[in-house]
Every structure is written in C-alpha cells, then in structure tokens.
Amino acid sequence: MNILTYLIPISLILGGVGLVAFVYTVRSNQYDDPEGDARRILSNDWDDRPKP
C-alpha cells in the first residue's frame, strides 16, 4: 500500500494541472468566439508569423 504515497499526490497534481489549464483558458477569453476560432485555424493568413 506504500505506492499510495506516490499515486494520490500524482493524481491530485494531474487533476490540478487540468483545472489550472481550464482557468487559464477562461481568463484569456478563449471561449469568446468558439465558431470563429474553429475556422480561423484553417485559414493560411498567419501561418508564417503570429498576428501582431
């Protein structure tokens, strides 16, 4: 059962990483235009350099 000492913190940390990533996406307005973003990724406009 000693393995639990590693497994429980690992599972909590992985879950926490997911949570932090989600909070980041919300804070950086990534859900403002889901339809537009889904289509923008297919256009070639800013493939060579990022949009200023």
Next chain:
Amino acid sequence: MTATMRPSPSACPACAAAPAAEALAASALPRAQIALSLPTIHCSACISKIERALNADNRVNSARVNLTLKRASIDAAPDVTAEEMRALVEGLGYEAHELDQGTLNATANDRAGRDLLMRLAVAGFASMNVMLLSVSVWSGAEDATRDMFHWISAAITLPAIAFSGVPFFRNAWTALRNGRLNMDVPIVLAIVLAIFTSLWETMLSGHHAYFDAAMALTFFLLAGRYLDHRTRAIARSAAQELTALEVPRATRLLDGAEEVVNVAQLAVGDHILVRPGGRMPVDGEIVQGTSEIDRSLLTGETLPVFAGVGQAVSAGEVNLTGPLTIRATAVGAETSLHRMADLVAIAESGRSRYTSLADSAAKLYAPGVHILAGLSFMGWYLYTWDVRTALNIAAAVLIITCPCALGLAVPAVTTAASGRLFRRGMLIKHETALERLAQVDTVVFDKTGTLTTGAPQATNLETLPRPVVELALALAQGSSHPLAQSITRTARAAGIVAADLTDLTEVPGYGTKARYQNQEVRLGRASWTGAQGLSETATFLRIGEEPPVAITFADALRPGAAEAVQGLMDQGKRVILMSGDTTPAVEALATRLGIPQWMAEALPADKAARVAALTAEGAHVLMVGDGLNDTAALAGAHVSISPATALDAARVASDIVLLGNDLSPIAAACVTAQSATRRIRENFQIATIYNIIAVPLAVAGLCSPLIAALAMSLSSITVSLNALRLR
C-alpha cells in the same frame, strides 16, 4: 509601442524622440471604438477578407471579427466614423450595420457567467477526485487506509465547497433573512450537515462519509445554474444587439450650422433638423417647414398626418416628405415615449404574481424535506439515544432528497427549448415566458406593423385608365412619401412608362404638382386636390379642372400572418384583433384573415383595459404588438410577443421578440412551449420517483454513501436526457 520608447543608441536624438512622442500622442488620444453587426458572414474566408480590408486602412489600429456573435470590433483613430467603416465592409459585399457602443459595453464582459464557470470547474475537479477516493472505500478499503482516504477527501472537499458553494450560501442567506424558504435553503442545509457529520465520522474513524455526495451535489446544481445563466445571457445579448442597432443621433442646428450629436446631449429649446424618413428624436414643436408625419407606431393609424409650423410632434413619429425643423419641448425621460413607461409599470405589477413551476415545486418540497429529516432524527434519537447515529441518518435523508434533479429539471428543458425557438427566429427574453406561453388560450393581435407591414400597397391601379396611371407614376416617382413609393413600385412592376411632365415640384405636406400639356396636374391630399376624403387610405390625382381620381391603398400583410392566425385558431385559441386604426380598415383586415372579434380606434389605455378585462374573465392572454400604443397591453398581458421592427419600448415590455420578418413561428412556439412544460413536469415526476425509492432506505438507516451517489447521479442524468427529447 513600448519598443519605440526605449532609449536608442542612435546619434540623432530627434530620430529616437519622434517615434516616442508619436507613441505618447497615440496613447493619450481617445481611440474610436467601433462595432459593426455583420449578419451575413459565415466562413473563414469572410473573416480574413473583412479583417484584411479593415486592417489595410492605415487609420485602423486593429480590427477583429467575431463569427459567433457575427460582429466586428474596430479600434481606430478618433476621426474615423462608423459610417466609413460600414461603407468599407459593404463595399466587400457584406451586409453591415452600425452598433451603438454604449449599449453594447454591458454585454462585453459577462462577469457573472465567468464566475459561475470557475466555480463549476473547481467543483468538477474536486468531485472527480473525491469520487475516485470514495470508489476505493466502497470497494473495500479498511482501517487506516479508509481513514486516510476520508481525511484526504475532507481536505479537498472543504476548500472546494467553500469556494464553489458561494452562490447557494448567498441565496439561502437572502431568503432566510427575508423569512422565506427557497430551493437553496435545503441545499445548503444538506451540504453543511453532510460535511459536518462526515467530519465527525472521520474523526471517530467511522465507516460512512458523505464528502463525495456533498461535492457531486454542488457540481450538478452548479451545472444547472450555469445552463440557466447561459440561456439568459444569450437572450440578453441578442436583445441588447437589437437595441444597439438603433444608434440614437440627431442633427442639431446651432447658429445655422448643422451638427450631428447624440440624442442624450439634446436640451430643451434646441433646434433639431429632421430629414424626410427620419424619426423625431424628442418631443417638440415645428418651427419651420411643412411635411406629413407617420404616427403609426404611436397610435396605430396608417394615414399620414399633415404637419405644419406650430404643430406639436412627439418622439417616435416619422417625418415623411419635407425637412422639418423642430424646437425641443421635452427631452430624454420627459418625452411622451418615456412617459408611457408609467403605464407599463402599472400593468407589469399584475404579471409579477406568476409563480414559476420551479418555485411552486420548491414551496411544496422545502418544508417537506426539513420535516422528514427532523422526524427521522427525532425517531432514531428516541430509539437509540445516540446523537451520532441519528445525525448520520438525518444527513443521509437530506442528501437523498436533495433537489439535485429538481435543480436541473427546469434549466435543462428551458435551455433546449429556447435554443430550438432561437433557431426558428424567436428570442425568449424572460425566464418564465415559456411556461406562461404554454398556458395561453386567447391571442390579441395589434394591426399596424404587426399583422401588416405598415407599408401601403396600391389596390386599384389596374382599374384606372392607362394614361392616368402614367401620369400618377410620373408625379410619384420623385417622392419619398410611402404612398408615392408604393405607386411607383406597382406601376413599374406592371411595365408602365412615366408620362412627360414639366415643372415638377413637390409641395411638402400636400403632394406633387407639375404641368402636363398646358394643364396643371396634382397628386396628393384630398383637400389639396379638391376631392372628398375617403374612409380608406387614398391619394388623389387631378388633371386640369377634371374631377379628381382616387388611388386607394391597403396595408400589405406581413409574411406568415395568415398562417399564424390560422394555426392559432386550429389550436382552439380565441383570436382578437385590436387596433388604433379606423373601423373600416380594421374590419377589412379582420374579414380577410377570418378573425371573428375585432376592436377599432382603441387608445393605448383601452387596449390595456381590454387585456385586463380578459384576464379578469380567467383568460390567459398572449399579446402580439409592436407600437408604443401597445406597450401597456404588452406588459399587462400574461405573455407578450413583439417583432424586431417594433419600437424599443415595445420590445422591452414584451417577453419574446420575433427576430425575423415572418409571423408564422408563433403558432409553432405555443406547441413547443406546451411540450417544454410537459417535460418539466415529467422531470419533477422522475425526481420524485427516485426519492420515493431511496427515502425509505435512508429513513430506515439502510442508506450507504454508495446508494446516495447512485441515486443522485442517475436521477440527474435521466432528467437531462429527458430534457433532450424535446422537439
């Protein structure tokens, strides 16, 4: 910008200073924020085409297209006007409309929604982890391992609940302070009691801890709240966009110079120029010019009224033929448009009496749950004289009966139903509008602008001799008057060529005159052409000294009007037509659509009184109207619908807005509303069945955390699936 501010090693100090100064100047100047509505964009090519064109203009700092909202936001130099940007986008072949930035700002950042989403995310994260730990306890973890799992669960649950449960705590506290019980009181009690007993059990290394149940409960309930919030936020933002499309501007005359200002800046005594086709921004008195004004949105009458110097006009009326200068006598909240709000407020107080299905369920449910939990605590305490057992069982009862499915039952259905109706062009603004729409048995329609488009159509042109029509077309084609435009349209469609005229002049407020073969010809009002007025809408053509010829008009039906009326009557509803227009016009329309009951020449107060009388007879009235004269009736009716073309005041007063031009979705919406209400009732029944099965187990003390978790998740999932069955 920060890059240019850095001290440059160049030998020329001015080279470095100039861009820095420019950057400073640019940041100090107020930049113009322009928003455009682009209803026709649909693909990635549209996005890049519009963005590239906007960014190519060197006064534009940045432009971004939002495909979800079908909007472009432009950050540009202060001298750029929205009109230029609109023209630029229209030049690319896309429809564009200016949006009023002041109205839109409120929608830009939806703080409450974001807050709820964060809490939902934290609750989801915590409940997943706690559930994993609980699964190992259920599958046989014992002694020290079980205790450790319980302690870890507690360590996750306590901060997570403290953060994500805030909306419930706040609502429950407000309700308790006002001496009421709402859905949140049993929720908070269940969560708090579950955590308290679980902590106690954990300290005594007991077998049962309800951390997972408390966490899952919070998660499901937050999901319901979030759905509810989103549905409302979408409706609110769409309603605000409709308002933002009408940019409130007026042309003020200052020492003879024209100046375009915001309506809010106008003051009493200002002279304002209203061009033909423009709407009066304020109440006032005409000081210069003659014209005709269209008051259909205020009074429902279709006939334009003559307007001359000294006559009073009210905000919302449309100027038709000649430019008018008016002196403002009342602005802003004092205008007749806004005074109507008092009438609306009185009518609205009647509606607030409606209790939603969720509230009535909560009223039945909340005391029942508390009594049941209290009784089982008392019973077990008297039976065992052990507080710990009794408290454990009371917590189990509260958790099992907790309105998890009840919290999802209503929002899941309303989200599905409003989404469906939105796609058909109906915007549900009020949260209980669907439930109220389902109860409707009487439908009251307004005439002008609702069942009809408000644009006249010439009816007798084909019966007139051809030379007369040719003359009428020649006289009408230069004018912007709606009757003249209608003649032009109909005559051109019939392939008629205009006669040759000389000295064509428009006399604002009266008509047009010209010379034809040395005779004076006039097209215009009855009094001006020497004719007898008719009861229907008509204009008159006089050739020389001959008796004038009448050209009559009828209001064109709005698309889908006949289908909507027929559909509602097929559903067994009583349909009534109520209008401020003249009796013959209303009667003609009622006969045309087969509406048995009608009422003409109704004043705004008459309409509201009639609706109130119907309500007093026990009818549930659906009011469909667009004008200012309808607002009181709209607010007083059980539920109300207005088309998107309606005045802002009417849209605010109504629960549902029709986004398209078509009226036919109304009948279908009543059916959807009824099936949505049926689904909500079914959901309540499903939740009750789960309770009936699980509550006796809990009261008997046979309920384990596993059964609690199963009952809760299963009922929530069944309820959501049932909501998705809605058609």
